[in-house]
Amino acid sequence: MDLLHKVALVTGGGTGIGRATSIELAKRGATVVINYSRSKADAEATVREISAIKGSAFAFQADISQDSEVRSMVHRIVQNVGSIDLLVNNAGATQHIPMDDLEAVTDDIWNELLDVNVKGMFYCSRAVSPYMKDKRHGAIVNVGSIAGQTGLGSSLPYAVSKAAVHGLTKSLARALAPCIRVNCVVPGAVETRWWKGREDRMNALAPHLLLQAISTPEDIAHMICAALEQEAMTGQIITVDSGQTL
Structure with a gap:
């Protein structure tokens, strides 16, 4: 699929992997809708960055864990620009809890991570799918995590939620x-703000990876765009982790 003149919705599109993906989509000619929940300044800065390279983008606030907000957002986007052709389910949440500290895992943490990381992706996919079906084409990429493959991550609920994302993709x-393709890009360690305060751990990890480098948000963005473009692929879980899980 050629991304030129397509409309792409990127959840969590103002920071990290979402920001890099928004910019890469704009470079490939898509109109980008940058969804954010709380990061308004980051989303608006990303819009300005895209405008500076003569791309087309605008920011839209919605909490993706709330189905009513998702439906309203999608309806207003379609009213404004006519359609949604592409969806990148990037927005996510985590809590940093030692994996063996089961007592620290509260119901509130379970609910937050499942609501955002799993149900939010489902709500967004459901909301855009009628418009894609009407045009008889569309593509969705979910952003997973190697935590969903290895069971090891920033917390046990986070790893479980990402395993659910991989299942949701299939x-x-x-x-x-046949109208809509759905794939999942699975990053390993990526140099984003999630490492804030733990940069020493990130730097210590890099030499132990096969490629001896932590992935950048741009690395992941390029694979997301490639998956959106690939017409002969659906239901696939694509790992981009510098050899971390090999």
């Missing part, structure tokens, strides 16, 4: 075929 690929 189920949506079946549910939305």
Whole structure:
């Protein structure tokens, strides 16, 4: 699929992988809708950056864990620009809890991570799918994590939520075929603000990776765009981790 003149919605599109993906989509000619929940300044800065390279983008606030907000956002986007052709389910949440500290995992933490990381992706996919079906084409990329493959991550609920994202990808690929392709890009360690305060751990990890480098947000963005463009692929879980899980 050529991304030129397509409309792409990127959740969490103002920071980290989302920001890099928004910029890369704009470079490939897409109109980019940058969703944010609380990071308004970051989202607006990303819009300005895209405008500076003669791209087209605007920011839109919505809490993706709330189905009503998602439906309203998608409806207003379609009213403004006519359609949504591409969806990048990037927004996510975590809590940093030692994996063996089961007592620290509260119901509130479970609910937050599952609501954002899993249900939010489902809500967004469901909301955009009728518009994609009407045009008989569309593509969705979910952002997973190697935590969902290895069971090891920033917390146990986070790892479980990302395993659910990988399963959601396969189920949506079946549910939305043949008009809509759904794939999942699975990053390993990526140099984003999630490492803030733990940069020493990130730097210590790099030499132990096969490629001896932590991935950048741009690395992941390029794979997300490639998955959106690839017409002959759906239901796939694509790992981009500098050899971390090999």
